[in-house]
Amino acid sequence: MKLHKYSISKLFACLLMISSACKQETIEGGKATGNEPYKVYFLNGENKGIINGIQETKLVIDAAAKTANFPVPIFRGGQAGSEPFTVDVAVDNTTIAGLVQSGDLPANTVVLDAGSYTLSEKDTLSVEHDMMKGNALLKIKIESLGQYAGRNVAIGLKITGTTRYTINENMNKVVLYFNVNEIAGLIHFPAAGSNDGKINVLSSGYTVNHTANTVELPVPVEREGFANLGAFTVDVITDNSTIAGLIQSGKLPSNTITLSADDYTLDPKVTLSKAGDAITGNALAKIKISSLNQYSGKKAVFGLKLANPSQFAVDATKDKAVVYFDVDSLLDEVVPPSNLVVSSAWVPFRIASNTNVTFTVNADGSILAAGGNGGHAGVYQPVQVKANRNYKIDMTVAGSGAADTWFEVYVGTAAPVQGVDYSDGGIRLGINTWTGCGKTPFNGLLSAVKCTGSGSVVKFTTAGTVYLLIKCGGTNLGTDGIRMSNIDFRRTD
Numbered sequence: 001m002k003l004h005k006y007s008i009s010k011l012f013a014c015l016l017m018i019s020s021a022c023k024q025e026t027i028e029g030g031k032a033t034g035n036e037p038y039k040v041y042f043l044n045g046e047n048k049g050i051i052n053g054i055q056e057t058k059l060v061i062d063a064a065a066k067t068a069n070f071p072v073p074i075f076r077g078g079q080a081g082s083e084p085f086t087v088d089v090a091v092d093n094t095t096i097a098g099l100v101q102s103g104d105l106p107a108n109t110v111v112l113d114a115g116s117y118t119l120s121e122k123d124t125l126s127v128e129h130d131m132m133k134g135n136a137l138l139k140i141k142i143e144s145l146g147q148y149a150g151r152n153v154a155i156g157l158k159i160t161g162t163t164r165y166t167i168n169e170n171m172n173k174v175v176l177y178f179n180v181n182e183i184a185g186l187i188h189f190p191a192a193g194s195n196d197g198k199i200n201v202l203s204s205g206y207t208v209n210h211t212a213n214t215v216e217l218p219v220p221v222e223r224e225g226f227a228n229l230g231a232f233t234v235d236v237i238t239d240n241s242t243i244a245g246l247i248q249s250g251k252l253p254s255n256t257i258t259l260s261a262d263d264y265t266l267d268p269k270v271t272l273s274k275a276g277d278a279i280t281g282n283a284l285a286k287i288k289i290s291s292l293n294q295y296s297g298k299k300a301v302f303g304l305k306l307a308n309p310s311q312f313a314v315d316a317t318k319d320k321a322v323v324y325f326d327v328d329s330l331l332d333e334v335v336p337p338s339n340l341v342v343s344s345a346w347v348p349f350r351i352a353s354n355t356n357v358t359f360t361v362n363a364d365g366s367i368l369a370a371g372g373n374g375g376h377a378g379v380y381q382p383v384q385v386k387a388n389r390n391y392k393i394d395m396t397v398a399g400s401g402a403a404d405t406w407f408e409v410y411v412g413t414a415a416p417v418q419g420v421d422y423s424d425g426g427i428r429l430g431i432n433t434w435t436g437c438g439k440t441p442f443n444g445l446l447s448a449v450k451c452t453g454s455g456s457v458v459k460f461t462t463a464g465t466v467y468l469l470i471k472c473g474g475t476n477l478g479t480d481g482i483r484m485s486n487i488d489f490r491r492t493d
Contacts, residue, residue, distance in 0.1 A: 040087055040125070040162050043073035043133075045171030048104055049095075053178040061183075061227045066142050067118075068183050068227060070176055071135035072157060076125055076165055084126040085164040089136040091119060092158035096175055099154075105177055109152040116144040117155065138176060142184045142227050146313030149186040149224075152179050185224025186315035187234050187272070187306060193318060196251050197242070201287070201325035208334050213289045214265075215334055218282035219304060219321060221270045223312055231273040232311040236266050236283040239305035239320055252324060256299040263291040264302060285323060289334060295327045297387045297463035328386045328463065337491040340391075341468065345381040349471065350418050352376035357473055369407070369472040370481030378471030380416050383489060387463040392456050393428055395487040398443040398480075405438060405474030407431040407482055409446070411458045411489070413466050422469050427453040431482075433474070457492070 044051045053059060053070045060069045074087055091114075099105040118139045125134035136157055145153075154177035159167050191199050199219060206217045221234065238261065246252040264287045272281035283304060292300070301324040306314045343365035356375025360368045367379060385391060393411060408431075412424030430452035431438040437451035447456045460466060468489055472482060 038076065038078040038165050039168040040074065040076050040159060040165055041168035041171035042157070042159065042174045043075050044174050045168070048099065049171070049174035050099065050104060051174050051176045053176045054182055057176070061142075061229075062139075063229050065139070066229050067139040068142055070138040070140065072138060072174060072176060074123060074125060074134050074136055074159065076132040077168070078132075082127045082132070083164075084124050085162060086122045086124050087134065087136075087159055087163075088122055088161040089119065090121065090158055090160045091155060092173060093154075093156040095173065096154050096156055099175060105154060105175070106152045106179075108150070109154050109177055110148065112140070112148075112153040112155045113144075116141050116153075119157070140183075142229060143311060145180045145184050146186065148180045149313065149315065150181060152177050181224040183225045184227040184229075184312060186313055186318070187221065187223045187309050188315040188318035189304070189306065189321040190220050190222050190318075191321045192315075196246060197318075197321045198246070198251070199321055199323050201323060202329055202333070208289075209286070212286070215287040215289060215330065217285045217287070217323065219285060219323065221272060221281050221283055221306065223272055223279040225279065226277070228274040228279065229311065231271050232309065233269045233271050234281075234309040234314065235268060235307045236270055237268075237305050237307055238266065238302060240301075240303040242320055242322060243301055243303055246322065252301060252322075253299050255297070256301050256324065257295055259287075259291075259295075259300050259302045263288055263300075266304070270306075287330075289331070292327050292331055293384050296331070296384065298327055300325055300327050328389070331386070332389075332491075339488045339490050340383040340385075341487050341489050342381065346379040347381060347416075349378040349380050349416055349422070349469065351378065351421050351471060352473065353419075357477065359470075359472075364485075365487070366483060366485040367470070367487070368481050368483050369470075370477055372403075372405070372474055372476040374473075374475070376421075376471065376473030378422070378469060380422075380467050380469035382415075382465045382467055385460050385463060385466050386491065387461060388459060390457050390459050390492045391489060392492050393458065393468065393489045394445055394447045394456050396444065396485045397431070397446045397449055397482060398485075399438065399441065399482040400478040400480040401440045401442075402431075402433055402438050402474065402478040402482065403476040405431070405433050405472070405477055405482075407438065407472045408470070409453070410469045410471075411466055412469065413460070413464075416467060416469055422471060424467075425458070428458060429453040429456055 057070045093111050100109050120137040123134045123136050125132050156175045159172040206215050240258050267284040270281040270283045304321045306319045346361050352375050356373040357371040357377045359379045408427045409429040414424035416422050429446045429450045432452045433439050435451045442449045
């Protein structure tokens, strides 16, 4: 058959028109190919239509409305026609159970209840960057998510109608899901997730308030998820319910005691707010240093619990924490070794039946031993010591020279008894004219002047009360007697 030039040109023009009329648009995104022209579809509608709402949508947190807003893209294929039109979208959860059963959705996925969201049922598609598109806007009420903490939630959407064009029935459904904890999970103590919820004060960044004489421990509190709706509060209360079990199981030592309510205070509310990438705050426990000496040699503990949040919910599996510490170790760190001698605490100690030797406690804290003639007397006071710590006793002594005299310092655990000589623990520091010191004038530290005794450093294997006792007796304590000043007894380690 012979073709004329005119016929060939006409045929070529017709083919060009057909090709142009059938050309589809190029849609952005990895799932946006192969759509029939002029049909409406979900951009994510193929491959079972599953959308990870956090990773695959342009999620926006509306702090004022307290919603997480998920825009779900809707497109219309083809290039022809640019007039806006609307699309009807409805909830359709019919495929969710099957997707969970098949493993396409996580096993802990549940359907979001109707009271937890709103959906824009009509969405307008219009031309944007040469494409006809719009979004179905799903708004999740963040405050309703507490009931789903630790799980994934899902909601199915379906395109049900349009004011123009037809629906691509192969891409008209999607299922949006997300992990609730990633948006707004539960309030909890991070420490509750490990080590049986125990928090060791000594390794947890405490500070010392020297004005209030307290050890202040911030205990972190967090809420999972990145949604920031502004500051909110949660109460912190005392809860010692887990302590007995921890002791019984050996997770706390057997010598652990629970602090009384008078030994510490708690700030009753924690304010949580956005800090970096976390929603966090601190419960503040204030331990009274003055209350701790009575527990020397023991471990101390008290429990905390979160309750009554102003927003969100508390994780019932991580709502408790236990604060514990070694009492002596904490006191060693927060209380600098100081002189344990109290000038006003000296108790007169009578040994001999006479009063030929006297001890006078002066207003400046010094003590004067005077007399002789077979007298024997002293003074003592109780002091509290810790177990297995070194303590040192020393003082300045001055005298004009004595004859047939002994002067002795003791630190013992036995309580002195009036009228009975004292020797518990042995002589620590002493002057003895028969041994070779104290006969001539002296003035200096007793540790340097002494010529008898086991030494100035003493240690006890158990904590508790010991007695610092100074006694003196003899024929003649010297014209000026023996004067003691700067009497010092303190821990050295």
